[in-house]
Amino acid sequence: MKIDIFVDNLQKKCGIITVKRKVACLPKHMKKNIIQFLTWIGWFLFTLGIIGYVTGGEVIVSNWSLGINESLAYLILGFVMIAAVKMSRDFSLLQKFTLLIGVTGLFFAVYGLAKGPDYYGYASFESIDNILHFIVGAWGIYIGIKK
Numbered sequence: 001m002k003i004d005i006f007v008d009n010l011q012k013k014c015g016i017i018t019v020k021r022k023v024a025c026l027p028k029h030m031k032k033n034i035i036q037f038l039t040w041i042g043w044f045l046f047t048l049g050i051i052g053y054v055t056g057g058e059v060i061v062s063n064w065s066l067g068i069n070e071s072l073a074y075l076i077l078g079f080v081m082i083a084a085v086k087m088s089r090d091f092s093l094l095q096k097f098t099l100l101i102g103v104t105g106l107f108f109a110v111y112g113l114a115k116g117p118d119y120y121g122y123a124s125f126e127s128i129d130n131i132l133h134f135i136v137g138a139w140g141i142y143i144g145i146k147k
Contacts, residue, residue, distance in 0.1 A: 033143050034094050035085055042081030049075025102140025109133035
């Protein structure tokens with residue numbers, strides 16, 4: 001009985017959710033940052049994916065083109081990020097997901113710089129792509145490990 005009262009008070013204090021009686025309490029500013037990151041970057045990537053399909057891989061801005069495979073990756077990742085915010089009630093899981101996106105973004109930024117613009121014909125890594133991947137990666141890692 002005392003445990004239930006403690007959990008209820010903790011939920012009210014943190015504005016949190018229980019998942020199988022596990023309580024995840026993150027500070028409100030962390031929740032807000034994680035949700036903002038996943039929402040803003042999710043919508044941005046989703047929009048880039050749509051633009052890539054509409055243009056059919058043509059040049060979008062100066063020397064930047066999105067191939068069909070790259071557009072599909074952005075579309076799926078953006079959708080998953082937005083859906084994670086809407087459907088998940090476990091903020092510690094969202095924090096781990098944000099960190100995973102950050103690490104993946106930095107991996108592709110470094111890979112694009114090291115290997116050059118072509119990724120086995122599936123995607124192209126122009127300098128704008130590398131900048132985008134670096135920004136998403138650095139921001140995701142910062143928010144993912146921020147205490």
